[in-house]
Amino acid sequence: MNLDLSKEANGVTFLPRTVAQSMPFSSNEFPKILNRFSVKPNSAEAKIMKKTIEDCTEMPASKGEQKYCATSLESMIDFCTSMLGKRVEALSTELEKETQLRKYSVVGFKKIGGGEVAVCHMLKYPYAVFSCHNVHSTRVYMVSLESAEDGGTKAKGVAVCHTDTAAWNPNFEAFQMLKVKPGTVPICHILPEDNIAWLPN
Structure with missing residues (x-):
């Protein structure tokens, strides 16, 4: 499969909560x-900045989903621990070296967690902003990938x-890509390097 696992944002960092x-x-x-x-x-x-603000703060949540726009690390942790409890672990995709679009083969995978997960997706903005949501009916896997290149x-990779x-x-x-209808098959994707999956520990 062809995957682009590289960071979506360009090295931006969080602001302290008080500043954010x-x-x-x-x-x-x-x-x-x-x-x-x-x-x-x-x-x-x-x-780009306008789209980030609209996606993060104005796009309605799906049925049963809770969404949150984290503009600081502290606010991200508060949201995720409110969903999952005080003991959590954060997982993200790890690359051996910086990469762009590359053809990978799955060489192994392992299911982790018990179904409860919160995922935070980094958005493009002058400082770190994440769109976080709790995700129901979800399985999380650590996937070992290897490129022929x-x-x-x-x-x-963290696969959801x-x-x-x-x-x-x-x-x-x-x-559209899979030519299937909603509710017929599971939809899986590997998180880019700067997205975070939070699970109860």
Whole structure:
């Protein structure tokens, strides 16, 4: 399978919670945000930032799902521990070396956790922002991957398999690619390197 497991954002870091909470982060305050980061209103960067704010704060949650926009590490941990309890572990995909799109083979996998999981997806923004959600009816696997290129580059991928997709949008990209309908088969994907799966420990 062809996978791009590389980081989606470019080396941005979290702000401390107190600083993040003082920053405007809504579509209503978008002109103020652009001004703070000296970004021109009609630039490509402005469009990306606007989409991040809309996806993170305005997109409704699916039935039974809880969503949260984490703008600091502390707020991410608070959300995940409120879902999963105080003892949690964070897992992410690990690459042997930086990579772009590469053809990988699965050489092994192991189921981890018992079905409860919260996943945080990094979004593109001037500082670290994650869209987090608790995911029901989900299995998590650690997957060993090996590339036929570059002398067998290895990766450990965190794979998330959604077993109940009945309420998902029929136009979701995975359904189109697999030529299936919602609720018919599990949908699995490997998280990019800067996404995080949180599980009870």
